[in-house]
Amino acid sequence: MLQFITRRMIYLIPSLLGIVLITFILSRVLPGDPALMIAGEQAPQSVVENIRTELGLNDPLYVQFGTYVKQLFQGDLGTAWHTGHTVIEDFAVRLPATIELGIVSLLIALLVAIPVGIIAATKKESILDHISRFFSLIGACMPVFWLGLLLILIFYSKLGIAPAPMGRIGNDILPPTNITGLYLVDSLLTADWVAFRQALSHIIMPAICLSAGTMAIIARMMRSSMLEVIGQDYIRTARAKGLSEGNVIYKHALANASIPTITMVGLQIGYLLGGAVITETLFSWPGVGSYVTESILATDYAPIQAFTLLSAVVYSVINLLVDVIYGLIDPRIRYD
Amino acid sequence: MKKSMWFTVLSFTLMIALLAGCAPKANQASNSDVHASSDAASSSTGGAITVAYSEGGQTLDPAEANDLTSDTLVLALYDQLVTYGVKQVNGADIADTTDIKPMLAESWEVASDNVTYTFKLRKDAKFQSGNPVTADDVVFSLEHIKNSNSGGFLYQQATIDSFRKVDDSTVEVKLTRPNQLFLQILAMYSFSVIDQKSVQGDAGDFLKTKTAGSGPFVLEKWDPSSEAILKANDAYWQDRAKLDKVTLKFMKEASTRTLLLGKGDLDLAMEIPPKDIETLKSNENITVRSDASNRILYMGLNTAVKPFDNEKVRQAMSYAMPTDALLKDVMFGQAKQMKSIVASNTPGFSDAGYVYSYNLDKAKELLAEAGYPNGFDFDFTLGSGFKDWEDSATILQAELKKIGVNMNIKKLARAQFLEQVQTKKVQAYFSKWTSFVNDPEYHLGFLANSASSSNYVNYNNPKVDDLLKKAAVETDSAKRNEMYGQIQEMINTDMPYAYLYEYNRIVAFNKDLKGYIFFPDECLRFYPLSK
Numbered sequence: 001m002l003q004f005i006t007r008r009m010i011y012l013i014p015s016l017l018g019i020v021l022i023t024f025i026l027s028r029v030l031p032g033d034p035a036l037m038i039a040g041e042q043a044p045q046s047v048v049e050n051i052r053t054e055l056g057l058n059d060p061l062y063v064q065f066g067t068y069v070k071q072l073f074q075g076d077l078g079t080a081w082h083t084g085h086t087v088i089e090d091f092a093v094r095l096p097a098t099i100e101l102g103i104v105s106l107l108i109a110l111l112v113a114i115p116v117g118i119i120a121a122t123k124k125e126s127i128l129d130h131i132s133r134f135f136s137l138i139g140a141c142m143p144v145f146w147l148g149l150l151l152i153l154i155f156y157s158k159l160g161i162a163p164a165p166m167g168r169i170g171n172d173i174l175p176p177t178n179i180t181g182l183y184l185v186d187s188l189l190t191a192d193w194v195a196f197r198q199a200l201s202h203i204i205m206p207a208i209c210l211s212a213g214t215m216a217i218i219a220r221m222m223r224s225s226m227l228e229v230i231g232q233d234y235i236r237t238a239r240a241k242g243l244s245e246g247n248v249i250y251k252h253a254l255a256n257a258s259i260p261t262i263t264m265v266g267l268q269i270g271y272l273l274g275g276a277v278i279t280e281t282l283f284s285w286p287g288v289g290s291y292v293t294e295s296i297l298a299t300d301y302a303p304i305q306a307f308t309l310l311s312a313v314v315y316s317v318i319n320l321l322v323d324v325i326y327g328l329i330d331p332r333i334r335y336d
Numbered sequence: 337m338k339k340s341m342w343f344t345v346l347s348f349t350l351m352i353a354l355l356a357g358c359a360p361k362a363n364q365a366s367n368s369d370v371h372a373s374s375d376a377a378s379s380s381t382g383g384a385i386t387v388a389y390s391e392g393g394q395t396l397d398p399a400e401a402n403d404l405t406s407d408t409l410v411l412a413l414y415d416q417l418v419t420y421g422v423k424q425v426n427g428a429d430i431a432d433t434t435d436i437k438p439m440l441a442e443s444w445e446v447a448s449d450n451v452t453y454t455f456k457l458r459k460d461a462k463f464q465s466g467n468p469v470t471a472d473d474v475v476f477s478l479e480h481i482k483n484s485n486s487g488g489f490l491y492q493q494a495t496i497d498s499f500r501k502v503d504d505s506t507v508e509v510k511l512t513r514p515n516q517l518f519l520q521i522l523a524m525y526s527f528s529v530i531d532q533k534s535v536q537g538d539a540g541d542f543l544k545t546k547t548a549g550s551g552p553f554v555l556e557k558w559d560p561s562s563e564a565i566l567k568a569n570d571a572y573w574q575d576r577a578k579l580d581k582v583t584l585k586f587m588k589e590a591s592t593r594t595l596l597l598g599k600g601d602l603d604l605a606m607e608i609p610p611k612d613i614e615t616l617k618s619n620e621n622i623t624v625r626s627d628a629s630n631r632i633l634y635m636g637l638n639t640a641v642k643p644f645d646n647e648k649v650r651q652a653m654s655y656a657m658p659t660d661a662l663l664k665d666v667m668f669g670q671a672k673q674m675k676s677i678v679a680s681n682t683p684g685f686s687d688a689g690y691v692y693s694y695n696l697d698k699a700k701e702l703l704a705e706a707g708y709p710n711g712f713d714f715d716f717t718l719g720s721g722f723k724d725w726e727d728s729a730t731i732l733q734a735e736l737k738k739i740g741v742n743m744n745i746k747k748l749a750r751a752q753f754l755e756q757v758q759t760k761k762v763q764a765y766f767s768k769w770t771s772f773v774n775d776p777e778y779h780l781g782f783l784a785n786s787a788s789s790s791n792y793v794n795y796n797n798p799k800v801d802d803l804l805k806k807a808a809v810e811t812d813s814a815k816r817n818e819m820y821g822q823i824q825e826m827i828n829t830d831m832p833y834a835y836l837y838e839y840n841r842i843v844a845f846n847k848d849l850k851g852y853i854f855f856p857d858e859c860l861r862f863y864p865l866s867k
Contacts, residue, residue, distance in 0.1 A: 032751030036758065039485060040402045044492075045789035047485050048758075083560045084395050084544040094561055149591070157595055164601040165592055166585055167562050171386055284587040286562035293588075294391075297721070299751035 001327070008320050016312060020072065023308040024065055027301050033057075034299045038081055055081075068305075077309075078302030082294060087306045090291060096181025097168060098280070098287030102272045104184070104203050105211035110265070113215045117222020117261075121230065122249060132219060139216030144275050148209040148282040155205060163201050165283040170198045206283040210275050214268040221264045226257040255329050262329070266322040270315050383867040384581035385603035385849065387860070388593045392560030392586040397543035398528035399480050399487030404606070405584070407525050407859045409558070412566050412582070414528030414549030417441040417455055417474065418519055422853055430627065431855040433774040434683060436519045440469055440529050440550070450514035450811055451497070457505040461573040463531035463550045471501040476532040478509075480539050487526040493778075494521040514811045520773040524857065552577040552863040562586060566862065578851070578866035597622065597844055603867065604845035606860065609723065610670040616844050623847050626670050626840040627854040630679035631770045632779075633725070634833040635732075638763050640794035643714070648706035650831040654692040655699035657834055658735045666727040670842055674835035676824045677783055681856075683813075684776040686821035689828030700739045711740020717765040718745050719753030725766045728836055757792045765792070766836070774856040776820040780804060784827055795832035 035051040052058050056067065071078060077087035120132040155162035168183055169175055176187035176195040183199035186192075229235065230253055238248045276289030284290075288307060295303040326333045393405035401410045421435030438444075441455040461469040478499050481487040497512040511518060521527065530539075534548035542548075547555050550573065553566035564584040568577040585602070587593055593605045594612040598619050608616065608624075616622050637644040637653060644650055659673050672680065675687035703711060718729050726747075733743045743764075748756060756762050771778040782788050785804055786796040800823050807819040827833075841858045851864040 031755055032749060033755045033758075034751070036754040037751050038402075043486065044489055047489050050488075051485055082394050083392070090561075093559060152592065152595065157599065160599075164596050164599070166587065166596065166601065171583060171585075281588050282592070284562065284585065284589070284592070286559065290588070291561055297750065 001324075005320065005324065008323070012313075012316050015316065016309070019309060019312045020069065020305075021065075023305050024068060025061075027304055028061060028064070032299045034081070034301065037299050077306040080295065080300050080303045082298040082300045087303050090303065091288065091306065091310075092181075094286055094288045094291050097285060098273070098276050098289055100168075100182040100184060101203065101206055101210060101276060101279070101285060101287060102269070103182075104207040105214065105272055106265070106269065108207055109211040109215040109218055109268070112211075113218035114222055114261075117219045118226055118249065118254070120219070120223040121226035121257075122245075124227065129223075132223070136216040136219050139212045140220075142212060144209060144213065144278045145282060147212055148206070148279060151205050151209055152282070162205050163198075165205065167284050167286055168199060168202050169195065170202070173198045206279050206285055209282070210272060210279045213275065214271060217268065218261060218264055221261050222257065225260045226253060229253045229257040232256075259326060259330060262322055262325055266318045269318050270311070273311055273314065383579060384583065385579055385865070385867055386583045386585060386601070388585050388587055388596065388602050388605040390586070390588055390590070390593070390607050392562070393558070393564070394560070395544050396547055396555070396558065397484070397540065398477075398530065398549075399484035399526055400540075400544070401525055402486045404859065405564075405586070407857065409555070409564060409566075409584075410525040410528055410549075411551070411859055412553040412862050413547045413551040413555055414525070414530070415440050415461070415551050416523055416525070416527050417529065418444070418523045420520075420523055420855065428625065428627070429851075429853040431853060433520050433523075433856055436523060439523075440474075444519075451511040453509045453511070453518070454502070455507045455509070457507070458573070459505060461550060462571065463534065463548065464554055464569055464571070465531055465534045465548070466571070467531055467533050469529060469531075469550055470504050471507045472504075473529055473532045474507045475499060475501050476535075477528065477530040480530060480543075481526060484526075484540070490521055490524065490526050490772075493773075494518050494527075513809050515808075516811070516813065516816065517773055517775050517777060520775065524772060525859070553582065560586065577863050579862060582862050594844075597846075600846070602846075603849055604843065604860075606843060608842045608844050610666075610668040610842065613668060613670060613842065613844075621847050622844055623849075623852075624842065624844045625852060625854065626842045628672055628679075628681050629770070629839050629841040629858055630682050630774055630856055631768055631839040631841075631858070632674055632677070632679050633728070633766060633768050633836040633839065634674070634677065635836060636757070636762075636765050636767055636793045636833055637831070638761070638793050639796070639830075639832050641761070641763050643706070643708060643712050644763065644793075646706045647830060648702045649708065650834070651692070652699040652702040652706070652739075653834040654831055655695045655702065656732075656735050656739060656741075657692070657836070658694055658731060659835075659837070660694065661731055662728050662836055666724050666731065667837060667839075670840045671837040672840070674838050675828075677827055677833055677835070678776045678779045678820070678824055679771065679838050682771060682774050682776055682779070684817040684820045686824045687828075688821055689825035691828075696735070696739055703739065703741075711736075711742070713742040713744065715763045716743045716745050717753060717756055717762045718747045719750050719757075719765070719767075720747060721750045722768075729766065758789075760792050760794055762792065767792075768839070770858070772857050776817075776824070777804075777808060780820065780823055780827075781808075783833070784823065793832045795827075795830070797826060797830060800826055 035048045035055065035057060038051050039048045056064060079086050080090055083090055116132050120129045123129055152165050156164060163170065173195055176183055176192045177190050179186045179189055183195065187196035187199055235248060235253055238252050276287055277293055279285065280287045280289035281293055291303060292307045389405045391403060391405050393409055394403055395401055395406050396409060398410045398414055401407045417440050418436050419439040420431040420433050421437045422429050423432040440458055440461050442458045444453055444455045446453055457469060457471060463469060481491050495512045495515045497510045499507060499509045502508050528549060531548040535542050552569055552572050554569050556565040556567050558564040563586060566582040568580050570576060590609045594608060594616065596602045597605045598616065600621065613624055617624050637650050639645055663669065663671055663673065675690040676685055678685045703709065716729065718725060729745050733745060736743050757765055769779060769783060781804060782790040784795055784800050785791060786801050803819050803823050807816050810816040841854065845852065848867050850866050853861060853864055
């Protein structure tokens with residue numbers, strides 16, 4: 001097992017190098033001159049030229065790439081000109097917000113989707129199954145921005161029960177002491193209940209908005225894999241032995257049915273990162289999603305490259321985790 | 337295996353409970369303090385306000401600030417040598433850029449050569465650090481602007497030749513030529529006076545994220561992804577700001593800003609879409625101020641490329657411009673018709689020679705005279721990022737179709753758009769222009785001078801160039817404006833630009849908020865505001 005993980009980690013290195021090269025070339029080859037964006041449309045040519053020299057944009061591409069890789073190895077992801085901070089500093093502030101939103105969304109999605117999927121499978125063709133299918137279809141095809149605006153309109157504007165979509169915590173509230181950067185966890189750890197209530201009320205709407213698509217897909221996945229497992233011989237055997245229906249479903253069927261679902265959850269984490277771009281913008285959530293949107297609009301190379309690299313690492317690590325979890329759930333899977 | 341797992345879970349839960357029990361209650365206590373103080377503040381005269389901007393700003397360096405949020409923050413944190421006066425127009429307060437008032441400089445003298453200015457500094461002015469404002473700081477600040485990118489170009493506009501410290505509270509600045517705009521430019525945020533002793537290390541790096549000013553507000557927090565918090569400077573050398581605290585919230589989504597303002601969660605919102613104005617006006621708790629700015633939108637027609645190399649074709653475009661429809665359907669009445677390449681509220685504006693009104697027959701006639709009786713096709717490059725540009729382009733496209741002209745709209749992301757127009761080869765495009773100092777030279781020198789790098793349409797009229805040179809050094813403002821009038825008349829005949837409209841700066845705020853003043857640079861000053 002350890003050997004398997006080590007080998008997979010080693011495989012990771014060439015793929016990451018490839019990603020570094022591709023993102024670098026893509027961001028440079030696409031038209032758009034950051035110097036012009038920095039200087040603004042009313043700046044004279046000489047100013048633009050100065051900025052270009054300062055940023056090293058006049059150097060040949062391979063020199064720029066060399067500098068970039070050298071910096072990477074020193075742990076330097078560059079500086080984002082549109083914020084004035086290094087990318088590491090920006091990420092340090094924003095990443096916890098995105099992670100918190102992602103975790104809460106994923107929890108909501110799993111807590112709803114797995115029971116719904118199981119019920120839909122065990123009560124196939126019943127009214128419950130049809131209802132769940134109907135909502136899954138809506139959830140899967142509803143655009144995130146539309147759902148977000150709808151939530152804001154109903155729960156904030158009309159009913160007035162949700163707080164204003166203005167970030168992670170109320171205006172007059174101090175954020176909890178920074179331990180993990182996740183407001184919910186930090187406020188729990190320091191028993192700061194004012195901040196906890198605030199953070200919770202602020203995260204609910206964006207988290208629901210972000211989880212809708214994932215929820216729908218996982219529920220469908222759970223249903224179909226559950227149906228497949230229920231049809232297997234060993235389930236019939238279990239029933240023939242006289243086990244209770246609950247025992248058959250939750251002890252014998254669930255573990256096996258969850259393997260494709262786990263793959264899907266792994267893939268959905270990538271989707272959550274992507275969906276965060278829109279959700280964060282809508283709810284003024286100060287995470288990396290809105291940061292990358294700004295960077296792209298500003299042609300700010302360093303943060304775009306850093307985010308792509310980060311996504312690639314997250315994706316690879318999650319895939320690895322998924323593979324490891326397979327082995328834990330299904331003893332038939334072995335890593336040699 | 338299972339037992340040990342349960343044990344781990346149990347002990348972890350215990351640990352959290354313990355931590356929760358032992359952890360200092362400081363933050364909770366401070367949070368209740370915050371509640372108490374904010375309650376107290378709202379009942380006092382000062383109070384706190386929350387303001388929404390679309391962007392979080394890029395820098396705090398006065399010399400590099402180049403976007404609405406950064407400029408606004410700099411103006412709250414720093415003071416300048418001189419500032420603008422205020423006048424009343426139709427009962428609304430508007431800054432008067434021709435009326436220069438003392439700020440950190442208590443007085444100044446202009447020598448008879450018209451190029452030597454001597455500034456006397458206030459002796460009682462102090463930076464936020466407690467250091468006094470001295471001539472060394474002014475020299476340091478001017479040096480900093482001179483070497484900067486954004487400000488460096490304004491420094492050139494100010495035509496500063498040299499500057500020196502005369503004594504601790506006197507600075508002398510020499511210009512290369514007499515310049516009517518010098519003091520107006522000096523009042524801009526770029527020319528903020530920086531506390532030299534507070535700057536550590538490289539000034540450019542330090543000032544990007546830290547402050548060294550004497551302004552009415554102290555920066556408590558600046559996170560471009562979410563918010564900036566300003567607190568009143570208790571030791572300000574003038575009267576303390578009336579507001580105790582200003583929170584700037586950065587939210588991209590325009591509809592969210594409107595919604596939050598309507599619900600009372602915001603005290604003021606910038607950059608309101610024109611379509612939302614009517615909704616906001618119907619809310620009795622909201623005041624909407626829509627002031628004519630000097631930001632203009634025009635269509636550049638490349639005079640070096642067929643068919644726009646023909647003057648008649650360019651004039652035809654102006655006759656085909658559906659101004660009324662644009663003002664009504666795109667801008668919802670929050671804009672004004674443009675009749676010169678200089679904005680109408682700029683001193684020296686003249687609409688002489690502007691004869692165009694929407695008339696498709698006349699446009700067709702001119703096209704026939706120019707040798708295009710059946711119209712033509714052309715490429716139109718549209719920069720992304722502005723909803724009204726897209727809407728206007730679509731409406732114009734439909735109009736031109738009626739006279740046989742096919743306008744192929746090619747949409748580009750902003751960065752690519754800027755790169756494309758710089759080549760001066762783009763056939764036609766929309767662009768906006770703002771005159772920070774509200775003077776015709778600013779518009780004309782960039783858009784109509786054949787040598788200007790911003791003249792993307794290759795407009796070249798030797799008579800215009802000649803007059804621009806003469807007007808720049810003319811010290812008599814009546815004569816100067818007369819020359820600018822002549823230039824505008826010539827441009828209104830040559831029509832290298834077809835005019836769309838002049839924007840209004842729309843700001844909506846809570847009825848309780850008092851003291852709003854409109855400035856031609858469109859930046860909000862928090863100092864005069866009160867709640």
